[in-house]
Amino acid sequence: MTTVTETHEDTQEHGMSDAGYIKIAVILALITALEVSTYYVDFGPLFMPALLIMMVVKFVMVVSYFMHLKFDSKIFSFLFYTGLGLAIFVYCTFLATFKFFIA
Amino acid sequence: MADIATHDTDHATDHGHHSSTGLSNNKLAMWLFLGSECLLFGGLISTYMLYRGRVQNGPHPSQIYDIPFTSVSSFVLLMSSLTMVLAVSSAHRKDDSKTNLWLLITGLLGATFVGGQVYEFTTFYREGLGFTTSLFSSSFYSLTGFHGVHVSVGVIMLMSLMGIIKKGKITGDKAEVVELIGLYWHFVDVVWIIIFTLVYLIPS
Numbered sequence: 001m002t003t004v005t006e007t008h009e010d011t012q013e014h015g016m017s018d019a020g021y022i023k024i025a026v027i028l029a030l031i032t033a034l035e036v037s038t039y040y041v042d043f044g045p046l047f048m049p050a051l052l053i054m055m056v057v058k059f060v061m062v063v064s065y066f067m068h069l070k071f072d073s074k075i076f077s078f079l080f081y082t083g084l085g086l087a088i089f090v091y092c093t094f095l096a097t098f099k100f101f102i103a
Numbered sequence: 104m105a106d107i108a109t110h111d112t113d114h115a116t117d118h119g120h121h122s123s124t125g126l127s128n129n130k131l132a133m134w135l136f137l138g139s140e141c142l143l144f145g146g147l148i149s150t151y152m153l154y155r156g157r158v159q160n161g162p163h164p165s166q167i168y169d170i171p172f173t174s175v176s177s178f179v180l181l182m183s184s185l186t187m188v189l190a191v192s193s194a195h196r197k198d199d200s201k202t203n204l205w206l207l208i209t210g211l212l213g214a215t216f217v218g219g220q221v222y223e224f225t226t227f228y229r230e231g232l233g234f235t236t237s238l239f240s241s242s243f244y245s246l247t248g249f250h251g252v253h254v255s256v257g258v259i260m261l262m263s264l265m266g267i268i269k270k271g272k273i274t275g276d277k278a279e280v281v282e283l284i285g286l287y288w289h290f291v292d293v294v295w296i297i298i299f300t301l302v303y304l305i306p307s
Contacts, residue, residue, distance in 0.1 A: 025185035083138025087145025
């Protein structure tokens with residue numbers, strides 16, 4: 001029972017203050033503004049990698065801080081990232097298969 | 104000893120059921136559900152990526168996408184994630200009035216996003232992009248439509264949660280219930296982060 005109590009209290013005590021959440025939201029808004037700017041400004045060969053990196057950074061920030069995955073049990077991370085990993089695997093296999101057939 | 108037993112019973116009543124790992128069953132189930140949702144959206148996004156260049160009839164993506172409008176919608180949904188996390192934070196502090204206020208703002212921002220999507224779909228349809236016009240249009244409407252349905256379900260859950268909190272009908276850990284709906288809401292937001300980049304910002 002002690003383990004249960006401690007684990008749950010740990011989960012509640014971790015996380016961030018409201019000011020911390022607002023800071024994260026401001027960073028997310030700035031990254032979004034930067035993403036949108038790629039539509040108007042020519043970033044040349046950096047266009048695609050920059051967009052993908054910004055997308056991944058935003059994704060990780062929301063999942064880690066707003067969804068508390070950074071502060072919660074690793075089991076939650078395992079469940080979520082397994083699903084995400086499988087989805088990426090399916091996506092790659094899907095596209096590779098169609099490319100193969102088209103070729 | 105008796106005090107410890109009473110404390111343990113109270114704690115169990117307050118925070119619901121826990122698995123043998125010491126984690127909340129509800130939270131475990133929600134993360135499992137979100138993991139499976141990744142597969143659903145993974146399939147829809149891959150289908151779109153495959154078919155986005157297949158435009159036999161009707162307008163091409165670059166001809167119809169309104170990036171400034173979608174950027175504002177994305178910003179609205181992103182800010183709803185902030186208000187949702189503030190609602191969870193208030194719920195942990197047992198501040199019901201602030202929790203309800205943040206839930207209301209989150210619901211309104213979500214409804215604004217859905218309204219924007221309905222407007223976008225209507226505009227696209229008027230410009231000649233029906234569901235069966237091309238492979239691009241089918242995959243686009245399926246992907247963004249499924250996401251829109253998820254946001255709508257989220258708005259309904261937020262409004263229902265507000266009603267339940269007001270009536271004081273939540274038994275057990277109220278903060279955990281708010282957190283679970285928050286997890287769903289943030290997931291909907293992260294899916295849009297991917298859709299916004301892959302569908303709207305990267306040209307086909």
